Amino acid sequence: MPMSVKDTKAYRADEQHGHHLLTEAQRQAIFKASLPSPNDGQAAVNNKAGQAQRRSRLGVRRFLKNQIFVFVFAVMHGIFSLYIKSRQTWHGVAYQISSILYYHHATPQYIRRDIMGLSKKPKHLSAILKTEGKHRAKNDIDRLIEETAELATWCACAEIPMLSIYEKSGVLKKHMPRVYEAVIQKFTFYFGTEHPTLSVTSPHQDDFPTRMLEESRHGHLQLHLISYQDGRESIVDLTRTLADMSQRGKISPRDISQELVDAELSEGIFPEPDLLILFTPYVELSGYPPWQIRLTEIFCLQDNETFGYQVFLKALRNFASAQMRRGK
Amino acid sequence: MADTVSLLRRLILESPPGEWAVNQLRELLIGALKQGPIPQHVAFEMDGNRRYARSRRMETVEGHHRGFEALARIMEICYKCGVKVVTVYAFSIENFNRPKYEVEGLMQLAKVKLEQLTTYGDILDRYGACVRILGQRELIREDVLEVMDKAVARTKHNKKRLTVWLRAVLNICFPYTSRAEMTTAIRSTVQEFLSPTPPKNTPFSPSRIRQKILSNQLDGREPLPTIPDEPLDDVEFDDNDSSSTTLPPDSPEPRLLTRSGSYGSTALPNPDSITVDTIERHIYTADDPPLDIFVRTSGVERLSDFMLWQCHQDTHIFFRKCLWPDFDLKDFIWVLLEWQWRQKQSDRENSSVKARTNKARSMME
Numbered sequence: 001m002p003m004s005v006k007d008t009k010a011y012r013a014d015e016q017h018g019h020h021l022l023t024e025a026q027r028q029a030i031f032k033a034s035l036p037s038p039n040d041g042q043a044a045v046n047n048k049a050g051q052a053q054r055r056s057r058l059g060v061r062r063f064l065k066n067q068i069f070v071f072v073f074a075v076m077h078g079i080f081s082l083y084i085k086s087r088q089t090w091h092g093v094a095y096q097i098s099s100i101l102y103y104h105h106a107t108p109q110y111i112r113r114d115i116m117g118l119s120k121k122p123k124h125l126s127a128i129l130k131t132e133g134k135h136r137a138k139n140d141i142d143r144l145i146e147e148t149a150e151l152a153t154w155c156a157c158a159e160i161p162m163l164s165i166y167e168k169s170g171v172l173k174k175h176m177p178r179v180y181e182a183v184i185q186k187f188t189f190y191f192g193t194e195h196p197t198l199s200v201t202s203p204h205q206d207d208f209p210t211r212m213l214e215e216s217r218h219g220h221l222q223l224h225l226i227s228y229q230d231g232r233e234s235i236v237d238l239t240r241t242l243a244d245m246s247q248r249g250k251i252s253p254r255d256i257s258q259e260l261v262d263a264e265l266s267e268g269i270f271p272e273p274d275l276l277i278l279f280t281p282y283v284e285l286s287g288y289p290p291w292q293i294r295l296t297e298i299f300c301l302q303d304n305e306t307f308g309y310q311v312f313l314k315a316l317r318n319f320a321s322a323q324m325r326r327g328k
Numbered sequence: 329m330a331d332t333v334s335l336l337r338r339l340i341l342e343s344p345p346g347e348w349a350v351n352q353l354r355e356l357l358i359g360a361l362k363q364g365p366i367p368q369h370v371a372f373e374m375d376g377n378r379r380y381a382r383s384r385r386m387e388t389v390e391g392h393h394r395g396f397e398a399l400a401r402i403m404e405i406c407y408k409c410g411v412k413v414v415t416v417y418a419f420s421i422e423n424f425n426r427p428k429y430e431v432e433g434l435m436q437l438a439k440v441k442l443e444q445l446t447t448y449g450d451i452l453d454r455y456g457a458c459v460r461i462l463g464q465r466e467l468i469r470e471d472v473l474e475v476m477d478k479a480v481a482r483t484k485h486n487k488k489r490l491t492v493w494l495r496a497v498l499n500i501c502f503p504y505t506s507r508a509e510m511t512t513a514i515r516s517t518v519q520e521f522l523s524p525t526p527p528k529n530t531p532f533s534p535s536r537i538r539q540k541i542l543s544n545q546l547d548g549r550e551p552l553p554t555i556p557d558e559p560l561d562d563v564e565f566d567d568n569d570s571s572s573t574t575l576p577p578d579s580p581e582p583r584l585l586t587r588s589g590s591y592g593s594t595a596l597p598n599p600d601s602i603t604v605d606t607i608e609r610h611i612y613t614a615d616d617p618p619l620d621i622f623v624r625t626s627g628v629e630r631l632s633d634f635m636l637w638q639c640h641q642d643t644h645i646f647f648r649k650c651l652w653p654d655f656d657l658k659d660f661i662w663v664l665l666e667w668q669w670r671q672k673q674s675d676r677e678n679s680s681v682k683a684r685t686n687k688a689r690s691m692m693e
Contacts, residue, residue, distance in 0.1 A: 005342045015393055028448070065359070072360035077672075080665045231640065232604050239514045239607060243521040243599035253522065256515045258507050282670070283645040290640040294507060294633045298645075322629070 088281075091303040099310045104154065106190055111157035114313055118320035122274035124162040125155055126296070128288060129307075130280065131169060141171055145179055147307050148172060148223070149186040154312050156187065156196045156221045163223050164270050166288050170227030173202045183223065196221055203230050203269045230269045231289040238264055265291045272296060277315045279307045297322055354657055358408045361661065364668040367620035369613075370406060371415040371635050374399065376626030376651030383651075389433035394653035396437060405657055407455065407496050409664070413616045415499040417634045421464060421508060438502065439472050442479040449482045457496040458483045462612040463504035464512075476502075499613065506636035513610035513637075520610075521597050611637055619643045621667055623660075625652045644670065 007030045014022045022030075104111050115121065129147055131140050148165055155163045165172060172179060180200045187195035196218040202225040238261065245251045266272065272292045278300040285293070299315035340346045374395055381391025399416060406414050419434060445452065445459065461476050468476065608614060619638040624631075627649045631639065639645060646663050648655070 005347070012393075016390075068356070069359040070363050072356060073363035076357075076360055076665065077364070077669065080669060084666070084669060232607075232637075235510065235514070236602055236604055236607060239517050240599045240602045242514065243518045243602060246518050246522055247596050247599065253515050253519045256511065256518060258511045261511050261514060262507070283647070284642060285640045285645070287641050290636040291507065291510065293631055293636060293640065295630055298629045298631070298647075300629075318629075 088303045091301075095301065095304055095306065095308075095310065098314075099306075099308050102310045102313050104157075104309050108157040108190055111154060112159075115158045115316060118316060120320050121158065121316065122160060122297075122319055124164070124271060124273045125160050125275050125277070126164045126166065126273035127151055127277040128166045128279070128286065129172075130286070131167070131171065141175065144172055145175065145182045148179055149182040150307075150309075151312065152183045152198070152221060152223050153186045153190050154309065156198075156219065157190065158316065159219055161220065161222065163221065164226055164273060165223070166226050168228045168286055170229065173205065173225045173227055176200050176202065176205075176225065179223070179225070191218065194218055198223060200225065202226065203234070224270050226270060226289065228287045231287050234265065234269050234289065235291065238268075261291070265289075275299060275315060275319045277311065279304065279311060281305055357657065357661060358405060361664055361668075362409055365671050366410045367664075367667060368411065368617035369413040369415070369619045370411050370621045370623065371417075371619055371639065372399075372402065373417045373622075373624040373632065373634050374652040375624060375628055377653060379626060380651040380653045388430050389437070391653065392430075392434055392437055396441065398653045398655050401656055402660060403496075403498065405660060407457075411496075413497045413499065413613075415462075415501065415613065415616075415619075415635065417501045417504065419463075419502045419504070420633065421467065421503045421505045422633070424467070424503070435469060435472050438500075439475050442475050446475075446479050446482045452483055455496060457498065460497065460499050462499050462501045462509075464508055467503045497616065499616070501612075501634070504612075505633040506631075507633060509612055510637055513607050516610045517602060517607055520606075521599055521602070524596055613638055621646065621663065623648060623663060625650055625655050 010022065010026075011030055014027070102114065104114075129144055131137075131144065144167060151165070152163055167173075180198065183198055183200070184195075187198065197220045199220070200223045242251065242256060246253055269289060270292065272294060273296050276288070276293065276296045276298050278298065280300065281303045283298060283300045297319050299311075299318055301311055301314060304311060341350060377391040377395035378388050379391075380386075380394060381388050384391075386394075403414060418438065423434070424431060442459075459479055461480055465473065613619075613635075618641075619635060620643060622631075622635060622639045622643050622645045624646070625648050627647065629647045631645075635643075644667055646666075648659060648663070650659055
């Protein structure tokens with residue numbers, strides 16, 4: 001409502017006095033002045049016949065108006081793509097520089113030093129990794145496993161106890177032993193022989209038999225792999241189970257509460273993460289489990305397309321500075 | 329110096345010709361935006377009213393009033409662009425934890441605005457606009473609820489007209505959280521599957537169809553794509569029916585036999601037939617097109633229990649720094665432009681992939 005200043009002032013004054021200041025007619029006048037005209041399509045339906053003789057003139061005017069709109073649209077998008085291209089270039093350069101400035105040098109001490117100043121850390125970190133295309137599928141899996149291993153190692157260095165990785169197609173879940181081997185290899189590369197323990201888990205699957213050592217003094221990392229079917233599909237599964245149970249008379253629909261659903265989904269699938277890192281140029285969740293992202297801080301570096309330590313570090317810094325208000 | 333500049337700016341912008349020019353410019357921009365693809369469904373998380381009030385030294389409730397003005401502005405832009413459904417997060421269930429005075433003020437605001445809406449209902453009819461309230465109704469106070477129902481009923485018939493006439497739907501989420509929404513959807517799905525399917529009077533015999541399917545399956549062909557069925561191994565329930573004897577006498581009879589047995593008149597639908605679509609039908613926004621854009625203002629990068637089910641797939645999520653009462657065309661236009669740009673980009677990618685596969689195919693031939 002692009003109201004004039006005078007009307008806005010009158011409207012606000014009226015509001016402050018509990019809507020007694022203006023008369024009904026005055027209020028309606030403000031209302032009407034600020035309302036847009038109904039969309040064209042509807043008007044055309046309403047008085048098709050009456051305007052038939054005037055159509056030729058109106059048609060020309062409308063045509064001209066449309067031409068102007070098309071022209072402005074083209075100009076606007078021309079300028080905008082120029083802006084986006086330069087923003088992408090600028091961000092690309094900036095991220096390159098910061099990836100040189102902030103490098104982990106494969107030493108846990110460096111990572112720990114980077115993390116030390118932060119006021120709080122997430123207890124449960126999550127990340128979305130993406131497969132690139134259907135061709136070169138083999139390279140893709142290698143890359144995914146490599147990225148998972150890197151991320152897991154950084155988490156271990158930062159002493160974040162839980163990491164969950166979302167990959168839409170579920171290809172990581174199929175290669176759990178390989179993921180485990182890759183992470184352990186990375187651990188040894190960073191830490192030497194005295195590395196933290198690791199367990200790789202995934203919903204719907206038996207736990208991968210990990211060589212559970214006694215709790216090492218270097219901490220423990222739980223790596224949880226999730227995919228698209230842990231999202232909506234898992235809610236459907238839960239509903240099926242609940243429907244089945246209530247058909248058998250074991251529960252009543254009234255027993256289904258938010259707490260129950262939450263308990264089932266967070267135990268059965270995975271609990272709500274504190275921080276979600278995206279390595280995509282913009283925020284799109286691509287099927288990430290909906291129940292679990294309620295209060296998760298979402299971090300995405302604008303226009304960033306690369307996977308790197310600097311994204312991880314920036315996400316943690318951003319998380320430390322964010323405040324939680326929980327509706328208050 | 330800065331003072332005089334801002335004074336001059338205000339003088340120019342607030343003079344009638346200045347206002348006229350600004351309005352003309354807005355019209356031009358909106359008309360131009362309309363030439364590209366337009367999102368069908370946009371959701372706004374209106375965050376920052378209180379910070380706005382604090383920074384301007386106003387009362388909190390005053391900030392919410394300014395937020396309402398911003399909502400009206402955005403509604404107008406969306407309407408003119410041709411966005412079909414706008415969903416706004418007006419009040420969260422968590423917001424009941426706020427100071428009582430503020431909750432009271434928000435309730436009053438909702439009540440007054442909806443009352444006005446009902447009195448000016450005839451104006452709304454011209455636009456084919458329709459208002460819906462989504463959320464946990466039982467948490468709303470009696471008098472507010474009454475006004476809400478009236479407003480919804482007043483604009484409801486706008487929906488029934490031809491779809492071309494339905495120009496604008498405003499979904500107001502009032503006391504809402506997405507988890508509560510999903511829980512409600514699950515509960516009502518379960519409820520639906522508790523009532524037996526009414527006996528159908530059709531010329532098609534179920535037994536014959538089943539026979540046909542069975543013989544088809546014996547041929548080794550899968551007649552229908554089956555839904556991948558991953559049992560939740562952590563949900564504990566025992567499959568044997570022995571525990572039914574321990575049920576209290578007034579509980580419903582175990583109807584397992586009728587379900588898995590013949591399709592009698594009291595047969596219960598099989599829970600395995602629940603799919604994503606079944607639940608989707610019980611979600612509050614079931615009638616609306618999929619969510620294209622999700623906007624959250626005030627720089628907070630969380631979803632905060634809003635539209636989780638709707639926005640976790642391919643919705644484009646935008647987090648904006650500005651506070652909601654400041655949100656206007658000058659901010660929204662960037663969101664729309666970027667969305668249109670990405671849309672164009674993905675179209676181009678798709679067509680190039682298609683062209684490549686076509687080329688490959690022709691090479692093969």
